[in-house]
Every structure is written in C-alpha cells, then in structure tokens.
Amino acid sequence: MAAVSRKPRTDRPRLVRREDGKLIAGVAAGVADYFGLDRGAVRVAFSVLGVVSGLGALLYVAGWVLLPSDHGAAPAPTAPREGGWDWVQAFALGAVVLGLVLLVDPLDFWFPGHLALPLALGAGGVALLVGRSRGEPSAGEGSSRREMLVAVVGRGRGTIGRLVVGAVLVVSGVGAFLATSNAFDAVRQGVLATLVIAGGLALIFGPWLWRLAGALTAERRERIRSEERAEMAAHLHDSVLQTLAMIQRQADEPRTVTTLARRQERELRGWLFDQAPPAAGDDLGGALAGAAAEVESQYDVAVEVVRVGGDCALDDRVQALVPASREALVNAARHSGAPQVSLYLEVEPDRATVFVRDRGSGFERGAIASDRRGITESIEGRLRRVGGKAVVRSRRGAGTEVELTLPRAAS
Amino acid sequence: MSPPSRRRVFLVDDHDLFRSGVRAELDETVEVVGEASEVDAAIELIGERLPEVVLVDVHMPLGGGERVIRSVVGEHPEVRFLALSVSDAPSDVIAVIRAGARGYVTKTISGPELTDAIHRVAADDAVFSPQLAGFVLDAFAVSSPAAADPELDQLTAREREVLRHIARGYTYREIARELAISVKTVETHVSSVLRKLQLSNRHELTRWATARRIV
Numbered sequence: 027m028a029a030v031s032r033k034p035r036t037d038r039p040r041l042v043r044r045e046d047g048k049l050i051a052g053v054a055a056g057v058a059d060y061f062g063l064d065r066g067a068v069r070v071a072f073s074v075l076g077v078v079s080g081l082g083a084l085l086y087v088a089g090w091v092l093l094p095s096d097h098g099a100a101p102a103p104t105a106p107r108e109g110g111w112d113w114v115q116a117f118a119l120g121a122v123v124l125g126l127v128l129l130v131d132p133l134d135f136w137f138p139g140h141l142a143l144p145l146a147l148g149a150g151g152v153a154l155l156v157g158r159s160r161g162e163p164s165a166g167e168g169s170s171r172r173e174m175l176v177a178v179v180g181r182g183r184g185t186i187g188r189l190v191v192g193a194v195l196v197v198s199g200v201g202a203f204l205a206t207s208n209a210f211d212a213v214r215q216g217v218l219a220t221l222v223i224a225g226g227l228a229l230i231f232g233p234w235l236w237r238l239a240g241a242l243t244a245e246r247r248e249r250i251r252s253e254e255r256a257e258m259a260a261h262l263h264d265s266v267l268q269t270l271a272m273i274q275r276q277a278d279e280p281r282t283v284t285t286l287a288r289r290q291e292r293e294l295r296g297w298l299f300d301q302a303p304p305a306a307g308d309d310l311g312g313a314l315a316g317a318a319a320e321v322e323s324q325y326d327v328a329v330e331v332v333r334v335g336g337d338c339a340l341d342d343r344v345q346a347l348v349p350a351s352r353e354a355l356v357n358a359a360r361h362s363g364a365p366q367v368s369l370y371l372e373v374e375p376d377r378a379t380v381f382v383r384d385r386g387s388g389f390e391r392g393a394i395a396s397d398r399r400g401i402t403e404s405i406e407g408r409l410r411r412v413g414g415k416a417v418v419r420s421r422r423g424a425g426t427e428v429e430l431t432l433p434r435a436a437s
Numbered sequence: 438m439s440p441p442s443r444r445r446v447f448l449v450d451d452h453d454l455f456r457s458g459v460r461a462e463l464d465e466t467v468e469v470v471g472e473a474s475e476v477d478a479a480i481e482l483i484g485e486r487l488p489e490v491v492l493v494d495v496h497m498p499l500g501g502g503e504r505v506i507r508s509v510v511g512e513h514p515e516v517r518f519l520a521l522s523v524s525d526a527p528s529d530v531i532a533v534i535r536a537g538a539r540g541y542v543t544k545t546i547s548g549p550e551l552t553d554a555i556h557r558v559a560a561d562d563a564v565f566s567p568q569l570a571g572f573v574l575d576a577f578a579v580s581s582p583a584a585a586d587p588e589l590d591q592l593t594a595r596e597r598e599v600l601r602h603i604a605r606g607y608t609y610r611e612i613a614r615e616l617a618i619s620v621k622t623v624e625t626h627v628s629s630v631l632r633k634l635q636l637s638n639r640h641e642l643t644r645w646a647t648a649r650r651i652v
Binding site for chain 1: 476525545567568570574575578603604605606607
C-alpha cells in the first residue's frame with residue numbers, strides 16, 4: 027500500500043539550527059548542512075548579505091526564530107525529516123533567493139531588480155511542490171488509479187493545501203515576472219499555443235495512459251487472486267485430500283473414520299473462520315478447546331465444546347483447570363463407553379466453571395479400581411491446591427459429570 | 438412422547454447428499470412430503486404442501502434459511518421451522534432464530550435425535566442444541582447494561598439454569614430430573630427463552646453475535 031510505506035527519509039538532513047559547531051545560533055551551519063555547502067561559505071554569505079543590504083541579519087534572525095534546534099540529538103545529517111517542515115523550507119528557500127537577488131541588485135549587474143519578487147515567489151512555490159513528493163513510494167504498489175495518483179503527488183496531512191499554495195506561489199511568480207516585463211501580450215500567444223499542444227497530447231496519450239493504469243490494476247488484482255487460489259489449493263491438498271485418502275483406506279473402521287472426519291472438520295472450520303488453528307495459547311477457552319481436540323484424536327470419542335463468557339487469561343492458578351479437565355475427558359473417553367462427551371466452560375467475573383459430562387456407564391466411587399486414582403490426584407488434588415473445588419457425580423448406568431470450580435483472583 | 442400421526446416434514450438444503458442422508462435417517466414416525474435445493478423453489482413448494490415442520494439449512498445461496506423462513510411465516514404461521522447447520526457462527530444462528538425458527542441443531546446430530554427434535558418442534562416446543570444454549574447465555578449475559586425492556590431483555594435465574602444444563606449436554610428429561618421439575622416445565626422455560634430471543638430488540642444481541650464469529 028502506498029500510504030503506509032512512507033519511511034522517514036534519512037538521506038537528507040533536516041533544516042535545523044545546529045547545536046554542534048555553532049557560532050551564534052547555528053543557523054548558518056544548519057543551512058550549510060542542509061544544502062551540502064561549506065559552513066564557512068554560508069557564514070560569509072550571511073555576513074556579506076548583512077553588510078550590503080541588512081537583509082542577511084534579518085534572514086539570520088528569521089532562521090533563529092523559525093528553525094528548530096537539533097538539540098544535538100542527531101549527529102549531523104541523519105535526522106529524519108518530519109512532515110510539516112516543507113513550509114519552513116519553502117519560506118527559507120524563497121527568502122534566500124530574495125536575499126541573493128537583493129544582494130546583486132544594488133551592484134546593478136545585468137540582473138534586473140524587479141526579478142527579485144517573482145524569483146522568490148517561484149522558488150518558494152517550487153520548494154513546496156517538489157519538497158514532499160520526492161522520495162515518495164513509487165506507484166508500483168498502488169492498487170488503484172487514485173493511489174497511483176497519490177503516489178505521484180504525495181500524500182499526508184496538508185498535501186492538498188501544500189500543492190495549492192505551491193502552485194499559487196509559482197503562478198504569481200510567473201505573473202509578477204510577466205507583469206514587470208510587459209511581456210503579457212507576447213506571452214499570451216505562447217500560452218495559448220502551449221495549452222493547445224498540451225490538450226492535444228492529453229487527448230492522444232490520456233486514454234492510453236488511463237488504460238495502462240487500468241490494466242496494471244487488473245493484473246495486480248488477478249495476481250493476488252491466483253496467489254490466494256494457490257494457497258487454498260495447497261491447504262486443501264495438505265488437509266482435506268489427505269484425510270479423504272485416509273478415510274478411504276480405513277473405510278471398514280467406522281470409528282476411525284468418524285474421528286478422522288471430525289478432526290478434519292475442526293481443522294477446516296478453524297481455518298475458514300479464524301484463519302488460524304484454535305489458539306492453544308494464553309486463553310483458558312483456547313487451551314480447553316485444544317485439550318478437547320487432543321483427546322478427540324487420541325481416543326475414539328467426540329467432544330462437544332461449549333464456551334460461555336469472556337476470555338480468561340491463563341495464569342498459574344487457572345492453568346490447573348486445563349490438565350484437570352483433560353483428565354476428566356480422558357476418563358470419560360476411556361471408561362464410560364459413551365461416543366460423545368460434553369465439555370462446558372463458563373467464565374464469570376468471579377469464577378470459572380468447567381463441566382465434563384458423559385452418558386456412559388458411570389461408576390461407584392467406592393469401587394474405583396487402582397488405575398482410576400486419577401480422579402483423586404489429577405482432578406481433585408489439582409483443584410484443591412489452587413483453591414478450587416472438584417465434584418464428581420456418577421451413577422452406574424447414568425453417566426458421569428465432573429464439575430470443576432475455580433474462584434478467580436480479584437484483579 | 439407418542440405423536441398421533443406421522444409428522445409431515447419438508448427438507449430444504451442445497452446439498453443433495455445431505456438431503457438423502459436425512460431422509461434415510463428419519464424413522465417411520467416422520468413423512469418427508471417434499472424437498473427443495475434452493476430458496477425460491479422452497480418458498481413456493483412449502484406454500485403448496487404446507488408441511489408441519491421444515492428442516493432448513495442455514496447456509497444457502499440467495500438468502501439462505503433466513504429468507505425461506507421470513508417469506509413463509511407471514512402467510513403460513515402454522516408451519517414450524519427447525520434450522521440445521523454445519524457452521525456454528527453465532528450471527529447466523531441468532532439470525533435464523535430471530536427470523537422465526539423454533540430451534541437449531543447441528544448437522545452432526547444423530548437420526549433418532551433429529552426425529553425427536555422434529556416432533557418437539559411440531560408440538561410447538563423449542564429445540565436448543567448445546568451450542569445454541571451457549572450462544573444465548575452469552576448474548577443475555579447478566580453483566581450487560583440496563584436493558585430497554587426488562588421483561589424481554591433478561592433471563593430468569595431458572596431459565597439460565599435450564600440453558601446451562603442444555604449447554605452441559607443434558608436432555609430435557611435429564612434436566613427435569615436434575616432440577617426436580619416436570620419435562621413440560623423445562624419445555625416451557627426453553628420456549629420462553631426462545632420468545633425472548635425472537636422478540637427482544639436489545640441491540641447487544643446483534644452486536645454480540647457479529648463480534649464473535651465462531652465458537
């Protein structure tokens with residue numbers, strides 16, 4: 027995008043007062059650095075201007091007032107130029123030209139004095155017009171004609187104003203020149219001829235340029251589209267087609283097929299709606315969804331996850347809910363015999379609650395085999411250590427529900 | 438529950454495979470009186486055959502289930518709709534419910550469960566999948582600012598409890614036993630939630646649904 031890629035320009039110094047190596051206020055040094063001139067020469071120029079017409083002193087004071095100090099922050103010419111300084115630069119350039127003209131005027135060279143004003147105006151205008159547009163990003167990245175236009179003339183706060191004022195300055199400079207030299211009559215013909223020629227050229231090349239810009243835009247759009255298509259094809263190949271192949275090979279094992287299909291569904295759904303796999307990262311909901319997905323693919327069971335409430339950041343305490351829930355899911359998957367397990371998470375301002383429920387065989391707490399001590403340790407113990415509570419409700423033949431409650435730290 | 442006669446059902450889904458799958462899974466208590474694969478044909482055929490229950494896919498070209506429902510309910514309010522979907526995007530689900538569907542289930546639902554849901558909808562009850570219950574709990578979160586119509590804009594404690602059980606995977610019968618109330622009372626609570634969902638004009642519903650595209 028043309029708009030975002032404008033970097034601070036580092037190849038040109040800013041017009042500032044130099045704190046390093048200044049004699050009075052650093053104006054001359056700053057001007058010299060800006061134009062790449064010798065500091066001594068500029069100082070001499072200021073002095074001569076001051077002596078000859080008094081204007082040098084005036085300009086120097088103006089520079090002192092108007093130019094920002096560099097505060098020694100940036101060693102010489104690497105400071106980025108901020109937007110907004112075009113005005114000062116234009117003024118400075120115009121002033122310098124005016125000063126130079128006034129300087130040579132009293133010497134009465136061939137250089138006629140009445141050129142001073144037009145030249146100063148013109149120089150200021152040109153500085154404004156050219157100042158910002160140099161170094162703007164090229165039109166290559168513009169996605170539309172409008173953006174290409176913007177890329178050419180520049181963009182940013184006050185761009186339009188800058189262009190208008192610049193143009194007005196240049197035009198009034200030209201006008202002033204013509205007025206003072208009584209050349210209006212002669213020029214009128216020339217201007218007319220120029221306008222006609224320009225109009226003709228626009229008629230000849232305009233449509234072609236317009237079409238060219240259109241074609242570039244269309245081509246770019248087409249390229250983006252085909253890249254997207256290629257990306258989607260690659261993704262479908264890696265995921266859906268692979269899964270379909272596996273399903274065909276294992277068609278006689280319905281549970282495996284179901285597991286494969288569910289895993290693929292979940293993955294595809296995440297890709298379509300989130301453009302990213304479910305975040306197993308720093309949110310409780312995401313972590314639980316991740317755990318559910320793992321259990322689903324390791325054991326032949328479907329886990330239906332329902333989440334209610336806001337996000338809950340995974341701190342050390344909340345983190346305990348994840349392995350505890352996972353353990354409950356694994357128990358349900360391994361022992362209940364139910365094809366489906368429900369996982370419900372509700373995050374409230376003061377607590378987080380997780381329910382893991384199956385409609386399987388259920389069990390009697392007293393008759394727990396030694397391999398099911400996971401309930402006591404992995405679930406109840408974990409929750410107790412972080413100040414939470416685990417309740418296991420189960421009846422033979424009516425399924426099991428594990429309820430995990432964790433008060434949230436007042437934050 | 439034992440229905441007096443076979444329920445007359447109409448299928449609307451743009452996937453032929455899915456329609457034939459549903460046909461095969463429904464048992465003999467349900468009679469499929471017609472099917473359509475696109476919105477306009479569906480609207481016309483439903484008007485002709487007047488089924489008791491229409492199973493309608495949420496996602497279809499040219500308006501989807503929402504348009505089918507909106508076009509039919511005005512003229513034939515006796516036709517009930519049950520929405521089916523593979524996607525659980527809350528905005529879509531809330532939209533079909535607000536258009537007038539009596540329930541929402543996912544396409545992974547088993548045959549017997551679907552048959553049961555059809556009878557329920559035909560009897561004017563509401564059918565909430567765990568996902569939908571979760572959406573509704575979220576949309577009517579207690580923490581939301583003062584609502585315009587407290588009658589419609591808040592769920593009662595009992596309704597929240599029933600919804601929470603549905604979201605936890607409980608059937609109506611199991612909820613009734615758990616809360617020591619009758620199945621009929623559970624149904625009443627769910628229907629009342631459905632009514633609030635359809636009539637409430639709280640803008641949080643829409644805003645919430647769009648802000649959260651998928652769960």
